[in-house]
Amino acid sequence: MRVWAISDTHFSNDQSKPMDCFGEIWVDHTSKINGNWKKYVSHDDIVMIGGDISWGNQLETVLPDLVTLSELPGIKKIMVKGNHDYWWRKAEKIKNKIPANLVMLEGNAVKHHEMAFCGTRGWLAPNDPYFTAIDQKTYNKELKLLDQALQEAVKLKPKEGIHLLMHFAPFTSRGETTSFFDLIRSYPVSTLSFGHFHKKEEWETTPTGKIDHIDCFLTSTDYLGHKPQMIWKTD
Numbered sequence: 128m129r130v131w132a133i134s135d136t137h138f139s140n141d142q143s144k145p146m147d148c149f150g151e152i153w154v155d156h157t158s159k160i161n162g163n164w165k166k167y168v169s170h171d172d173i174v175m176i177g178g179d180i181s182w183g184n185q186l187e188t189v190l191p192d193l194v195t196l197s198e199l200p201g202i203k204k205i206m207v208k209g210n211h212d213y214w215w216r217k218a219e220k221i222k223n224k225i226p227a228n229l230v231m232l233e234g235n236a237v238k239h240h241e242m243a244f245c246g247t248r249g250w251l252a253p254n255d256p257y258f259t260a261i262d263q264k265t266y267n268k269e270l271k272l273l274d275q276a277l278q279e280a281v282k283l284k285p286k287e288g289i290h291l292l293m294h295f296a297p298f299t300s301r302g303e304t305t306s307f308f309d310l311i312r313s314y315p316v317s318t319l320s321f322g323h324f325h326k327k328e329e330w331e332t333t334p335t336g337k338i339d340h341i342d343c344f345l346t347s348t349d350y351l352g353h354k355p356q357m358i359w360k361t362d
């Protein structure tokens with residue numbers, strides 16, 4: 128089986144927020160994502176979705192997008208929220224209202240086939256040029272959630288690796304590592320997938336590939352040309 132990652136799908140089933148205005152890459156992006164997903168992902172694979180899933184503000188508005196996601200290939204879709212997922216309030220409150228094969232991570236970990244999947248949204252870190260005083264509280268909270276998620280993943284004793292999913296990169300928009308990454312590198316993490324970055328300059332500076340023992344993947348759908356990224360393969 129294989130593990131795939133993709134993020135920032137920015138679905139809008141009711142077309143209230145068409146993405147075409149953000150450039151050619153976003154024209155008809157939903158059908159491009161769906162087409163590539165069906166082409167590459169198998170029934171028993173896992174897909175990690177790194178936030179900014181859908182534009183809707185309410186769960187009711189987003190449900191058709193979530194149902195579509197649940198029906199795409201893949202035995203489980205493991206998700207974290209992004210800064211635009213206003214519909215995602217407390218996971219505990221809504222997890223029973225969404226399709227059963229969608230798994231919401233919020234500072235926790237789950238095990239599947241000897242792999243541990245853990246995640247949280249992340250946030251801007253103090254050394255990021257966009258960080259301001261109002262980010263401090265959320266930054267503190269997200270750093271704790273990340274530590275909690277990683278501790279839970281280690282406790283699961285996975286033989287096939289720890290796969291960490293975030294929305295925000297643990298790197299600044301200038302490509303420097305942040306305290307999120309310092310924490311991540313202190314754990315035996317195998318893969319790290321994140322999104323959030325949509326600008327070409329950010330794509331050029333964001334570190335990817337092997338850093339220490341961690342395989343790092345930028346998975347914004349526009350960066351990937353709307354094709355899920357394979358991040359892991361087991362026998």
Ligand SMILES: [Fe+2]
Binds near residue numbers: 179
């Ligand atoms: Fe996004």
